[in-house]
Amino acid sequence: MTDKIFARAAQPATPISFDVPAGACDCHTHIHGDVEDFPFFAGRVYTPGPASPDEMAALHEALHVERVVIVTPSVYGTDNSSSLFGMKARGATARGVAVIDDKTTEAQLDAMHADGFRGIRINLATDGVNDPDVGRARFAAAVERMSARGWHVQLYTTPAMISAIRGLVLASPVPVVFDHFGGLEAALGLEQPGFSDLVALVKSGKAHVKISGAYRSSNLAPDYQDMVPYARALIAANPDRIVWGTDWPHPDSAQVAGRKATDPAPFHQIDDGRLLNQLPVWSQDDDIRRKILVDNPARLYGF
Template sequence: MLTRRSMMLASIAAGVTMNSKTASAKAAQPATPVNFEIPAGACDCHTHIHGDPEKFPFFAGRVYTPELASPEEMSALHKALNIERVVIVTPSVYGPDNSSTLYGMMARGASARGVAVIDDKTPETDLDTMQKRGFRGIRLNLATGGVNDPTVGRPRFSAAVERVKARGWHVQLFTSLSMISAIKDLVAASPVPVVFDHFGGAQAALGVGQPGFADLVELVKSGKAYVKISGAYRASKLGPDYADAAPLAQALIAANADRIVWGTDWPHPDSVTPADRKVTDVTPLFQIDDGRLLNQLPVWAPAAAIRKKILVDNPMRLYGFS
């Protein structure tokens, strides 16, 4: 939820600065130049900000602790990629506290939108404030921490829809294909847009015939769900180009190009704490070349008109950019 800390952020909206702790952040920057024309108004639809923990404390119930990633680093990333707009998503490490996300949004101004994490204690007044500040959806995380039981996922999804339907927000899910299959009837009947992160949890090595992928494609084809073709390195182990993710992306785009958006997943957090480490130990960020990642988009979508839908038109509609 928005906290009293977030109410203080207005004083720094005009000029976000890094302190000595933030300066040690190690978030990746593109090493490869973009090799195709990026249309005006392009949007990176999946990023996170990891602020100074003295100002933005991590959630006690988190399952990992990431390195820091600042708004300045994010701006440098998008300058290198020729990306104008951004969607900042509250990661699980903050629980229902969206202050760090708001911090990043304020640094970017009108070119940013946010996706919040809330719980049943988040009051409607906080949602009112979030809407005014550019939040346009809530994220339901059914992946990090291992929520795989449909008897848990179904009521959580239904409760999320109820919280946002009067506002016209969307519900974003980080989950698995098996969970998508288990809730597909609820998604098909949802009165609000539904957005699946990171290829819907599909694994590139298993191909387009893997269990549950057909259900995801069906929801996209019918217009009942959006999918972020984001974080290809989460679906594929064949870096740095993640070639085996191409059939997944191509199948989703072919199903309905009007329901596909793209994102980096910057700063690429590793959400798995090694067995010999404590949750409070810092887990290094993945070092992903986002230039090379973005250069896969013409492979997945050769037509410039389709890429414009994915990078510009669909984000404008989903997130309310003008």
């Protein structure tokens, strides 16, 4: 892989316009190490470029963000070694979210915990899972596996699937975290199916939501103004259950006509400085922003 094939992951172009509190956390990032050391999963649906720990460090220095959560993306299957590579480079200010399967042993999970992993991710969106029965079964199995360990279960899915698993989430003995605004579509409005269920789950305290990856839900770059009512509704429902993230390096996991899974999928070029500057638009309260950036991640990820 070379820069002639892949565009580099974006770095912030806009200075931060507010005081970011000490201990702030970017709760959703990925590391893509050198492909020779960290090969991709043969069954992946896209092929991203490299995104190194040094590049991530530069990102967070510009954003004034101290802590990070590195999430294993679908391109690695159940191989979490690239995430661990990034976590070790960051040290005590990093935590991880792993992808596992039924072959993952309890001893392996113990080792992951020692390394700083604190949750597992179920990716129903990139996998194209729309069958509620499949979603319920995968979620229930994950919750059962994590119940004795106390890790959280993170889902990348759609509002329709959130509605389908609502009862299971309410009964879950472990925290549940929804990626990227719960996969909503800004153009469909606040009354879109599933959004009220997401809000209700957040209000109940049984679910966290990452107000991250706004570009996945909105077509109004670069400020994503149409995300304002959704962010405000989720924060108002329960500010103790909201965390923030960049989704750096902003992979393009979409199915594109004519692009094979093994073809290079250039990163989205997102200005994360401008993105973080939307947080004071979403919440003008300093104490609430501190909860979102510092207190909630510290509790959820065990910083």
